[in-house]
Amino acid sequence: MKKVLDSLCDYRRFSWNLGLETWQNMHEARQLALTQHLKAELKKPRKKQKLTNAEREILANNPVPSWRRIRDELTENKQYWQTKLPAHVFNLAIQDLGNAWQNFFDKAQPGWGKPKFKSKKAPRQGFKMDQAKIKDGCLFLEKPRAVKETWNGFKLSSAPLSDDFGTISFYKEKNRYYASIPFKISDPEDKPKTGRYTGVDINVGHFNYRDGQCIVMPQSLAAVYCKIKHYQRQLSKKRVVNGKIKGMQSKRYMKARNKLQAAYARAKNIQNDLMQKFTTKLVSEYDSIVIEDLSVKGMLMSHVASKGMHRSMFGRFRQILTYKCEWYGKKLIVANKLYPSTQRCAACGLVKKGDEKITLRGNKKHGTKHNEFVCYNPNCRNYNKKVDRDENAMLNLIILVKHPELNKAL
Template identity: 65%
Template sequence: MGKAWNNFFDKAQPGWGKPKFRSKREARQGFKSDQSKIKDGILYLERAKESSVPKDQWRGFKLSEKPLSDEFGVVSYFKEKGRYYVAIPYKIKAEDIKLPDKTGKATAVDVNVGHFDYTGGRMNVLPKKLDKIYGKIQRQLAKKQVKNGEAACESENYLKTKAKLQACYRKASNIQNDLMQKFTTELVNNYDKIVIENLSVKGMLMSHVASKGVHRSMFGKFKQFLTYKCDWYGKELILANKLYPSTQRCAACGNVKKGDDKITLYGNKKHGTKHNEYVCYNEKCPNYNKVVDRDKNAMLSLLALTEHPELNHAL
């Protein structure tokens, strides 16, 4: 605690935040250790001198995969959603990282609730089956609360149903994390330039309309994963201006919708178009009066920034 406060008041370390109280009731419990060792694929936690377990009976944890390096940093041990995890930061030399070949290709990713669109197609972020399953369990919990009030939260059936819901959340989170890692790796392997929107995730989470969808679609993690992978593999990541009108801009002619012509979450009342439709009303446009997929049009508008960086500003 003393070290944390010293770091906080040290002007030479402006990145240190104010120490926070760690409650025993927090969902995630854990600690860090710089004395852990790996031997023959087994991770050993340091044994305390006052431990009642004899040295010859001290056991470690078998790793699920081969260690990436003999050198590693501070190991984090934590419990989350009823399971125990270990995070090991390996120290790998830059020359040991195999860089993907240059492809000369560029792509853009338009992030949406539930799916991401890019030049290679569409990637579904949240499996529909899991979404339906924990949607059903949530309704069961809500019904029990309405019927039995506060007493429902203490019933055995309620706790069992709640445990099922937590298991579904954990499963969905693991699947999504795996999908996101593979998708971002695919992007840096196949493209040299990648354009994404520099979205204000915190601001979007404050909206009651799409906050749950934004959280489940992992907008923040996608940007985080892609940023460090582009840095590792020497690829160019282009962040579109937060106010760049990718949704309102026509990818074919560059015309930007304004006023009553704008597309909203509910479509466009003036022209009677749906929220997922884009129609350009510029008579000189090759797509004049044609119905185009809104997400695909937004993705192509972002892609234009690779050749025309001067467009990357608010209009």
């Protein structure tokens, strides 16, 4: 079955590349068939004038490429070895290619790039199948009629959520095989109302909220990153052979790369588990949650703690919390980018400006550290007292629940 999965991954990549090549050839043939004169004629406004017979014939012989035309043309020219592989893998690959071209030309989605050819050296390979079945807790692939051998099923790690599911995505990553099964289930019910609210101050390595602190970079994660650093050094040494970069295909290089990928996968799983548990706790215990609108890309440009910001998963936290608040009927408030949560005193409301501001290196004028907040307002109850800056910022975020008019630059 491992060979079957590998062959289906190769067949998906073959179908995509062949379809993309045929698509490009069909488009080029249409462009070459239309001469420069005919192009100019077609671009002119034709209110009463119709297409000539020559133009109609050229357009009919060279139609606009679509996934259905590509599928039909490739189906007519199928080879014998393709009959031993599921036809739906081929069809879904061509459909996805058509969707990729459609997204590329969609002006409402400017982020989509032009479809590219798939490489067999890519770290992730996979295929899709819409005729797979689940029986007695096992997943069975679609077997073609031309195959006489027996295909065994795969035992699922947990019981199926429902008998109704969509197209299954299989993929191979880091020498492991995964199946992503989209079950069709009812919408989750709203969490019970608690009448409580909180703010979450996001920091490198920890998130502060009303009832405590969530450590997003625990000691176990630090050990994994030490392994990653070690494997990266090993990998860079094995790339060079006799002073030249030729070692990428050696067995030792591939072994070190697999260890590095496994370490990265473990770090990702640890952090994802922490994020999921923490966000679920927030939506279960609080009705309103206030977070900061951080420019993560801009913050990563700074050389001060940029690696820690990347590993703290600021963007991932907001993404998970957003959809969970929608699921469970909780309110998510996003503070304005210019709202001075770290520069404002939560007790008196005084905002630090100029050389009084607190930076990542602290405050040079008063000699305070970056995690210390000192209010110099004589009328404040925290006058000349060192307060934790993260706790102060969290309290400033909580204020926005009852006073949304303050959600702006102060």
